[in-house]
Amino acid sequence: LLDIDLGSVERGDQHVYYLNSGPTTGTRSAFHALGGSYISIENLAPVPAVVVERRTDLSWLTTLYSSTENVRISSAQLQDVIININALLRDKKFDDLAFLLASLKFDRVAPEVLIAFARVTYQVRTRIGHWSKFLSNVELSLNSRGIDGKKLLRGLRTPGKA
Amino acid sequence: MILRRWSDELPHDLEHFGFALHHEQGKHIGVLYHLDNGVPRFCHLGWNWSLRIDKPTQSYFWGKSGLDRYTKRFLAAQFDLIGRANPDTIPYGIDAYGKCFDSDGNYIPLPVGKGMTCASFIVSVFRSLGIPLIDETTWPKGRESDKEWGHWVLQMLRRDPAVPITHIDALKSDIDEASRFRPCEIAAALLSEDPPVPFEDAERLANEILAEMA
Numbered sequence: 120l121l122d123i124d125l126g127s128v129e130r131g132d133q134h135v136y137y138l139n140s141g142p143t144t145g146t147r148s149a150f151h152a153l154g155g156s157y158i159s160i161e162n163l164a165p166v167p168a169v170v171v172e173r174r175t176d177l178s179w180l181t182t183l184y185s186s187t188e189n190v191r192i193s194s195a196q197l198q199d200v201i202i203n204i205n206a207l208l209r210d211k212k213f214d215d216l217a218f219l220l221a222s223l224k225f226d227r228v229a230p231e232v233l234i235a236f237a238r239v240t241y242q243v244r245t246r247i248g249h250w251s252k253f254l255s256n257v258e259l260s261l262n263s264r265g266i267d268g269k270k271l272l273r274g275l276r277t278p279g280k281a
Numbered sequence: 282m283i284l285r286r287w288s289d290e291l292p293h294d295l296e297h298f299g300f301a302l303h304h305e306q307g308k309h310i311g312v313l314y315h316l317d318n319g320v321p322r323f324c325h326l327g328w329n330w331s332l333r334i335d336k337p338t339q340s341y342f343w344g345k346s347g348l349d350r351y352t353k354r355f356l357a358a359q360f361d362l363i364g365r366a367n368p369d370t371i372p373y374g375i376d377a378y379g380k381c382f383d384s385d386g387n388y389i390p391l392p393v394g395k396g397m398t399c400a401s402f403i404v405s406v407f408r409s410l411g412i413p414l415i416d417e418t419t420w421p422k423g424r425e426s427d428k429e430w431g432h433w434v435l436q437m438l439r440r441d442p443a444v445p446i447t448h449i450d451a452l453k454s455d456i457d458e459a460s461r462f463r464p465c466e467i468a469a470a471l472l473s474e475d476p477p478v479p480f481e482d483a484e485r486l487a488n489e490i491l492a493e494m495a
Contacts, residue, residue, distance in 0.1 A: 194316035197358045230351040231358075238355065241411035242383065271349055273476070274411040 177219060179203050184227045192229040200232055204239045216240065217248035225260035233257045234271060241275055283472070283490050284342035291321045292343070298353035298360075299345035300403075300471045301325075301337050304494050307465035307487070310399050313343050314357035324364040326402040329373035329444055334364040342494055347474035352412075363406060372396035373438065374452055375431055376459035382409040394451020400467040413477040415470045420460035420480050427463075431456030465490050 179199065183192065192200075207216050220236060237257055244250040254275060261268035285292070287301060295315065301323055303309040311325025323337040337343070346353050363382070370388045371381075374396020381397065382405060383389050397405060407414040435453065438444045469486035470478040 194318075194354070194358055197354065198362055201359060201362060231354045234351055234355045235358075238410040238412070239359075242409060266351070267349075271352060274413050 177215070180219065180223075183229075183232055184224055185229075190227065190229045192231055197229075197231050197235060200235050201239055204236065208240070208243060213243065213246045214248070217250075220247065220253040221249060223253075223256075225256055226263065230261055230264070230266055230271070233260060237272060237275055283486070283493055284344045284468070287337050287339055287341045287343050289339075291315060291319055295321070295343075295345055296350050296353055297357040298348070299343055300468055301341040301343045302464060302468045302490070302494075304340055304342055307463070307468065307491055307494065310403065310464035310467055312356070312360050312403060313337055314360055316357060316361060322361065322364075324360045326371060326373070326397055326399045329396070329438065329441060330369045330371065332364055332367050332369075332371050332402070334361070342490075344468060344472055347472050348412075348476075356410075359410065360406065371402065372444075372448060373398065373434070374448075375434060375455040375461065377401040377405050381405040392451075393445075393447050394449075394453075394455065396448070396452070398462070400462040400464045403467055403471070404462055414467070415462065415483060416477040416479045417460065420462065422460050423457050424461070427461040428456055430461065463487065 180203075183196065183200065185191070204216070207219075220240070223236070225233065234257075237254060240247055240250065247253075254272060258268035258272055261271055284302060286304070295313065297314060297316075299313045301311055301313045309325065311323050313321060313323055315321050321337055323333075323335045323341075325333060325335070327333050346356070348356070367388045370390075372391065372395070374391070374394065375398070376395055377391070377397045381389055381391065404414050404417075435449065435456070438449050438452070465487035466480070466483040468490055469483040470476060472486065473482075
């Protein structure tokens, strides 16, 4: 799930996010586990998709993605991330959060964003599907950049222990 | 020097997040941070229902957090949001009684009599983010000087007409029973690269800090 390409279409009152290309079997399974289904886009073969209600606007996520390896983020952008996650938590949209965490392009966002996602959702981790898998992906992404992921994620694996 | 006296200029090596400790026996602590504009800010629980974001003053010594730079940038952003969202919601008290912030960073109303100090506010926020700053199980209860401090808190709360009498009455029993996290001990923990910090280590470094500030 480290780098999946998402597309989206409008269908009635819903946003449908779907996997754009080359999903692996594991990715398909993960989508399915998140409540995803399969849809056909432009008469092509059915692809895994997740339906999100229109009022859940996740477009802010794409503004975080960098096209370069030098991923940076401003403090204001980082606070926007926290505010947007909090809005989903406040509305108890745990399924949307699970979808968001599963579809995140880990290597195209700043390390601070990954930390924000992990730490802000920590208290409700048991209500977010595949949260442990998400945490593993964060660690992998950080490690691949030469950052000690285990150290940055201290305290998140086992409650009360760093 | 473990800590440095605050001057009006933002130190180049703060790296977004640290803390400021009052020079008089380390009696007060808050987090010191800056966002991208480089303006230093001091977020601290000043008193009952008074979480403030101020400009640090020369009455304080400061230190930088021992955590990694990515986490420190996140903490700066998060404390700034919490400070702005909860200016008048957090009661002052001796025992913070477990979980105090929800996943939104909003204060969860505590039972009557429970509340936070300047130091336990920092511990509580860290805890809510999955960063155990100190090993709370190792903290002693009912140290003699903490009991004196507890009675002083009680006296001060009684003088404040805005504080409900029910809160003050319920708080009395915590003077003997609760663990107090002293500001200088939390300063010591914040310096650590490898939390949670056990009491013994925090106390040792706290004594060194106090000796230097004297």
